[in-house]
Amino acid sequence: MSQFQSALDTSIPGLKRLIQTHLKFSLARDASTATKRDWWLATCKAAQSVVVERMIATQAVHHNSNAKRVYYLSLEFLMGRLFSNTIYSAGIMENMVHALEELGLDFEELRSEEYDMGLGNGGLGRLAACFLDSLATLDLPAIGYGIHYQYGLFKQEFRNGYQVELPDAWMRDGTPWEIVRPEHATEIKVYGYVENVFDDRGNYVSRWNGWKKLLGIPYDIPIPGYGTNTVNYLRLWESRAAEDFDFEAFNRGGYDEAVREKNHSETISKVLYPNDKTESGKELRLLQQYFFVACSLKDIIRRFRKTNEDWSEFPEKVAIQLNDTHPAVAIVEMMRLLLDEYSMSWGPAWELVTKTFAYTNHTLLPEALEKWSVGLFQKVLPRHLQIIFEINKLFLDEVEARWPGDTTKKQILSLIEEGPTQMVRMAHLSVVGSHSVNGVAALHTELLKKELFPEFDALYPGKFNNKTNGITPRRWLLACNPRLSDLITSKIGHGWERNLDKLRELEAFADNEEFKSAFMHVKHANKVDLARIIKESCDVSVDPSALFDVQIKRLHEYKRQHLNLLHILALYRRLLQDPSLDITPRVFVFAAKAAPGYDLAKCIIKAINSVGKVINNDKRINDRLKVVFLPNYRVSLAQRIVPAADLSEQISTAGKEASGTGNMKLALNGALTIGTLDGANVEIREEVGDDNIFIFGMTVEEVNALWARGYNPQDYYNADEELRAVVDWVGSNYFTPDEPHGVLSMLRDNLYYSDPFLCLPDFRSYSDAQKRVDAAFRDKDKWAKMAILNTARVGKFSSDRTIMEYAKEIWKLDQKPF
Structure with a gap:
């Protein structure tokens, strides 16, 4: 039984009073003049009151029991909107909706007032x-650490089909969810130089001098668990100058000089992922990464030392998870702190570090494995570079002991990549400095061990393990698809929200005509909603009874949005050449952002928009095909697209997608997957069954064999008349008649001359799989059953399951319910 007793009244009258109190005393607004945003803010603050009360109680339980905590370090936390999620997790949704109704307010209208967090x-x-x-829902003591970005990645608009990047000023109007903690401000050091000197005990030591100070200000965002009292939090660091203002410079008229240091310091938390094509961009990226991990480690150590004195207990109380290589410099910073500030000797310090850190790898793509030049490290973090060289020296001694005289092994494994420019390999540092390295899908982990890090796997047997990704059903079913959630609960009751395997009980209704009809009615209603959004955003009218074919994810060649486009062109061409061709009407829905400096990805966006404009206005095809690219893809938009999808496009080149989570969200909401045997698609097929998924294309082994033989895209181009026609068509000026010739030729040339992600070899298999999709969708009864079985059988892909595996097998973390 819970020991927690709330002092707040969360009944309908109680919530009404709480909202009205915040409107008056927190916002200084009168009910008669309050705007919709005022009411939204007051409602947020009311929900936040419920959550903060539990957060205070949670932290007291964790502190008093001296609980072990996991600290999750990530450069990104894509939180989206918190309004619905917070109210659901607080267990006050039903009462809150009624309270708002009695105040003359509509819950759905209010939640549209929130701007997605650009983190x-x-x-x-x-x-x-x-x-x-999931950490909060499972009562696991945890704190997330990241950066309090002033601007998110960017706000995306399309102008004449081209992506245009605008500032994503998500903080412009503030946010009701965060709590600033100036009392925990943290100072860190950057730049400077290292001197070797004698200390006061006669030891020859390295001393970091000439550095500049930065100040980190923490902002906390409470993270409530669902169906529990536990509320953890996410701590985000904002960078400020240690001294805001040069008063002397200001007095002598140097106004720009007076604030120069302040402006430079605050740039560090200004924007997510500054363009790192320039040296100054690279420097800012490294500063960002060091800034947030250095602040976080000082915070972690402060918390540890409040209740513990013996450093040997540190790994018993602290687990630190590196989410990819962005926080990898934390390994070196922890060594620096132990050596320089706590006077620990190297051996015990390194043992403590390696017992504490664990690393999640998220990519097999060589270009995504971070490397920083030795020169940049020397400039920004000179003491850390010294420590990296020492770690590498001792590590290479291990390699020598394992493979005596094998210079090649040393070159492969070294933390320093030799070449015209010496580079620090952050993935190698992460592997060497962690006690656990995990992949994020079964296939991905095997490829990590066999292809990316086989020597590390041989050197450290047992260090590599798999933790297949998952998604939270609270956000990706309960909150985003209330119609389907209510239908599920009407058949199997509650409980699935915290135990997604319970959805298996839906299998009993897969042949029930009434349930199939209700399930597809929900899908149609969601498609009607999305059709409205498409009309508002793209000015394109679409038929909700058509097949909604959805590809939503980051725009990258390996995800192969351009393979999807080739198939769309093939369908369009078939219809033009045979107007009587009987095909299922389709609405192709894209949403994605391309990195600002990624020219080919931006060309693919332009191509999709240009082709879509022609197809959408061609009366000859009778609206049987529509192509829409929804701008400014974000979490709140995904929450509207996912429930409406019929078909989920997961078509990456086999061996390139680490896991994917969009595939899980779409399947959970009753979309059927068309995909390659890549990432978590392999495990989704195992769960839903071969008959309820559309698999196509080469396997990893076949991909490797093709490259080994020597791949020439022109062999496939010349052998397939339809493929040749659509490749040439997209590169012609047909779809861009009013623009300079060849604006899309980059895409055609990429496919014809290099095709690095093998669109051409997989095209025919993909096209054939799409024919199977067409046939299945015509059989409404069969499709309904397949969709139901997808929802029923993907319980494995709950992030609750993933997190419990991390907690038991990596972090050794106990649950702390109260």
Whole structure:
């Protein structure tokens, strides 16, 4: 039984009073003049009151029991909107909706007032947000650490089909969810130089001098668990100058000089992922990464030393998870702190570090494995570079002991990559400095061990393990698809929200005509909603009874949005050549952002928009095809697209997608997957069954064999008349008649000359799989059953399951319910 007793009245009258109190005393507004945003803010503050009360109680339980905590370090937390999620998790949704109704307010209208938090980009950040939700729901003591970005990645608009990047000023109007903690401000050091000197005990030591100070100000966002009292939090660091203002310079008229240091310091937390094509951009990225991990480690140590004196207990009370390589410099910073500030000797310090840190790898792509030049490290973090060289020296002694005289092994494994420019390999540092390295899908982990890090796997047997990703069902079913949630609960009751395996009970209704009809009615209603959004955003009218074919994710060649486009062009061409061709009407829905400096990805966006404009206005095809690219993809938009999807496009080149989580969200909401045997698609197929998924394309082994033989895209181009026609068509000026010739030729040339992600070899298999989709969708009864079985069988992909595996197998973390 819970020991926690709330002092707040969360009945309908109680919530009404709480909202009205915050409107008056927190916002200084009168009910008669309050705007919709005022009411939204007052409602947020009312919900936040409920959550903060539990957060204070949670932290007291963790402190008093001296609980071990996990600290999740991530450069991204793609939180989206918190309004619905907070109210659901606080267990006050029903009463809150009624309280708002009695105040003359509509819950759905209010939640549209919220701006998505711009703290992440794609799957990495959304996974981190799901993990925070699951950690709290499972009563696991945890704190997330990241950066309090003033601007998110960017706000995306399309102008004449081209992506245009605008500032994502998500903080412009503030947010009701965060709590500033100036009392925990943290100073860190950057730049300077290292001197070797004698200390006061006659020891020859390294001393970091000439540094500049930065100040980190923490902002806390409470993270409530669902169906429990536990509320953890996410701590985000904002950078400020240690001294805001040069008063002397100001007095002598040097106004710009007076604030120069302040402006430079605050740039560090200004924007998510500054363009790192320039040296100054690279320097800012490294500063960002060091800034947040240095602040976080000081905070972690402060918390540890409040109740513990013996450093040997540190790994017993602290687990630190590195979400990809962005926080990898934390390993070196922890060594620096132990050596320089706590006077620990090297051996015990390194043992403590390696017992504390664990590393999650999220990519097999070589270009995504971070490396920093030795020169940049020397400039920004000179003491850390010295420590990295020492770690590497001792590590290479291990390699020598394992493979005596094998210079090649040393070159492969070294933390320093030799070449024209020496580079620090952050992934190697993460592996060497952690006691656990995990992949995020079964296939991905095997490829990590066999292809990316086989020597490390041989050197450290047992260090590599798999933790297949998951998603939180609270956000990705309960909150985003209330119609389906209510239908599920009407058949199997509550409980699935915290135990997604309970959805298996829906299998009993897969042949029930009434349930199939209700299930597809929900899908249609969600498609009607999305059709309205498409009309508002793209000015394109679509038929909700058509097949909604959805590809929503980051725009990257390996995710192969351009393979999807080739198939769309093939369908369009078939219809033009045979107007009587009987095909299922389709609405192709895209949403994605391309990195500002990624020219080919931006060309693919332009191509999709240009092709879509022509297709959508071609009366010859009778509206049987529509192509829409929804702008400014974000969590709140995904929450509207996912419930409406019929078909989920998961078509990455086999061996390139680490896991994927969009595939899980779409399947959970009753979309059927068309995909390659890549990432978590492999495990989704195992769960839903071969008959309820559309698999196509080469396997990892076949991909490797093709490259080994020598891949020439022109062999496939010349052998397939339809493929040749659509490749040439997209590169012509047909879809861009009013623009300079060849604006889309980059895409055609990429496919014809290099095709690095093998669209051409997989095109025919993909096209054939789409024919199977067409046939299945015509059989409404069969499709309904397949959709129901997808929802029923993907319980494995709950982030609750993932987090319990981390807690038991990596962090050794106990649950602390109260």
